[in-house]
Amino acid sequence: MTDTASPATTRKDWASDQEVRWCPGCGDYSILTAVQLLMPDLGVRPEQTVFVSGIGCSSRFPYYMNTYGMHSIHGRAPAIATGLAVARPDLDVWVVTGDGDGLSIGGNHLIHALRRNVDITILLFNNQIYGLTKGQFSPTSEVGKVTKSTPFGSLDHPFNPLSLALGAEASFVARTHDLDRQHLQETLRRAHEHRGAAFVEIYQNCNVFNDGAFDTITSKQNRGANLIPLVHGQPIRFGDEGERGVVMDDQGRAAIVDVADVGEGALLVHDEERPDPSLAFALSRLAPGPTAPTPVGVFRAVERAEYAEQVSAQLAAAQTDAGPGELSQLLTSGGTWEV
Amino acid sequence: MTDTAAAPTSSGPINIDKVVIRFAGDSGDGMQLTGDRFTSVSAGFGNDLSTMPDFPAEIRAPAGTLAGVSAFQVHISDHDITTPGDAPDVLVAMNPAALRAELAIVRPSGTVILNSDTFDERNLKKAGYVEDPRHDGTLAGHTVYEVPMSSLTVESVKDLGVKPRDADRSKNFFALGLISWMYTRPVEPTVAWITKRFASRPQVANANLAAFRAGHAFGETAELFDHPYEVKPAHLPSGTYTNITGNTALAWGLVAAGQQAGLPIFLGSYPITPASDILHELSKHKRFGIRTFQAEDEIAGIGAAIGAAFGGHLGVTTTSGPGLSLKAEALGLAVSLELPLLLVDIQRGGPSTGLPTKTEAADLMQAIYGRHGEAPLPVLAARSPADCFDAAIEAVRIAVTYRTPVILLSDGYLANGAEPWRLPDVATLPTIEPDFATGTNHVDEDGNETFQPYKRDPETLARPWAVPGTPGLMHRVGGIEKADGTGNISYDPRNHEKMVHLRADKVAGIARDYPATEVEGDEDAAVLVLGWGSTWGSIGAAVKQLRADGHKVARCHLTHLFPLPHDLGDVLRRFERVLVPEMNLGQLSRLVRAEYLVDATSISKVQGLPFTGGEIEAHILDALRALGPSDGAQEALARTEARLATTPAPPAGVTLAVAGADAEDA
């Protein structure tokens, strides 16, 4: 919750005294910095903020924030955060998870948190690998991935995290990456502003076990050609000169075209507020993985009743209708007799 | 039995001190409702009572089959009782399957009332009868009344324009009317109840009323019954009473505990038999600020409760055995976080789906030890339906005071069983102090005031509960081992050992608050019966009976299973024999043997049904006989044998499992 009356904070107020212990060069560092720098801008207070995480490299995140925090158990952060956010709608609750934590062991909690639309901001650091357990394939690793547990190549078809989130009725779905602080912060700001469950996939480089997994699209030299920025109300186009764009083909699929071939007017205009998720879904399917032109930004941001607010409203309505509960009344409510 | 000197209708009721009635029929026959109504009326009348519903796992098994039999046993008396009765005096069987499933447990020379309309070839076959049991000697020794309940019900409603098929649905009210007459129950409360309950469907209300009245009139006028019986009100301590099931009492105990602690309740729960009724009950009480959250799974249920506890709410999660297994990892987290949390386990027959609608108490070891690492937490057990209220408050007191997850055990028998409960004066309930941290609690080497989330209260070893929103107390908790005091991540070997000990010492210290362990009965007895949980009623009935015969017997019943009371070892060592009846293969007996080197004897029953008093009595008798002669023992034994000869109990060790239990399960 924004508390405008409170004194402004600086990055220092948001950094804990704990030594940060990710591998040198890990993408997690830049995400942490981006978040610590963003928080003062959001006008929120550290004591009103809670970071909840599961298990994995990304889940160390709460230790480094000078807020309330819980480094919980594998996969369960969305469930724990849901309980906290429902009990305490006054708090600003963030979930930090990874592709293994959030999509494998905790997949169930993630989809249910999204469908309930409880007001939490979920950051899923996707590095397409298990880092903490030293390099097994994850549910977002590409087919054929050779790892310690798949010496002959992984047979598992990966999840597309955004398609999954959209299928789970998410009201806010976005993607960003660890190499563009401005885009990262802008996306997180939008996610934080969203009332309801906000899901942000952050492509994050694990330089130890899966280095360069996103290079094709996120490195400075490739970004222009392969990152497709989504801007609400704007035609979707990309390329160093904006020479490429996205259209809806006659099969209802999003497809990449040369603008010169189709003309500007044929380009798909991004609409993150579209009530049905089909456009966002088509965009989420545009790239088979981070190896080809990939959209980043806010895919979907629609208004839907927030869960904790409705829970509180039911309590308030019950108390307005019949007054606050009286224990002695409750005990006699089943009928009594005197001896 | 017919008294030819008096017209049947003019005989006054005969007084009896107690009766055990079992209503049995198809799951669609409304036997639970019938039993429930009979219970309520008897409670209002002032009897002491105890009930036990016994329903099949299937929601609707095929009609007329053994698997579909649903039963409700009620014991009413004019004196203090603690069990639903060993063997029914009266069985009301609405169809052949009900008769076949339940007859074995009816006491010898008991009364059997049959809905004779259902004893046709088809139903007999479905029940697995080759011969009609009414004519082949199956019922020999019992007093049998054949009443065409279905057709009399149809007849009674025919003027109301009810279709015959719908009319048949009212036959349970016919049975209720008949039994109400037989036991001289007041009529008005049931009439009022039917009118209110079916107010929105006047035709159904009228049909049920007509059937109820017809059943009552049938008892009075049919020359089948010699006279009604009466069970006078019991002499209970004065006060206001209500009839309550264990699950309702437990839910209300939670409401009370929340109020006493000034904490809003957050219940995270996933539906599971037989615990779901607590979720249902608490979901109704939003006026008390209670948030109920039906989670996506058992793990999310406890996870959400942990999140709420971190936020300063009273986090509760309810489940049964399989759910306890699923929640084990999260319990480990709660132990590590040292946050107040209550897990309620309504035990049922296991392992796996086991006997989901039947009772068992085999989760004790899982509750105490079923976690990874050294993860001690307090475990309590309720002993009777009404005691679930007090047990819930005590469990919350411990959780909040010591910042620890607590497991409260109940079971299917307590959950669904009911008894009269003298309402407590709410002003006398214990207060619980959450004592939230509001400021710093430490001065560091540089003289700065800081907050240490793991700096403990020197007495209780509890850590401060600092909730988000409190300025200056921001801190991080987690499952990784924490440095003593600061709570920062620590992999230091000695710190880990220290923290393991601190957590264990904190939980062990909870026993300091317990009242002295109570021994009831004869202090100088040689035999002590040690129990926990729902065996309380049956042990009480057995000990009371044997002491009435002149035997010396003592009993002790534990609420706190972990940590065990400090004085328990001394108590147990005072007796030559310690018997431990349990609905498991001897879990508490093993614990006390390990803890105190006491030669405790396990008495085990795992049939999905509670012990009867008679079964426990038989085991105590065996122990008494084995001890050899002592003062007065021979006379007492002679009295017991004489009593057993005149009022034969069902033979000890009889399989009480209903015949339908071997049909397919859930």
Ligand code: SF4
């Ligand atoms: S293993 Fe990979 S993801 Fe984990 S900290 Fe190291 S670089 Fe980062």
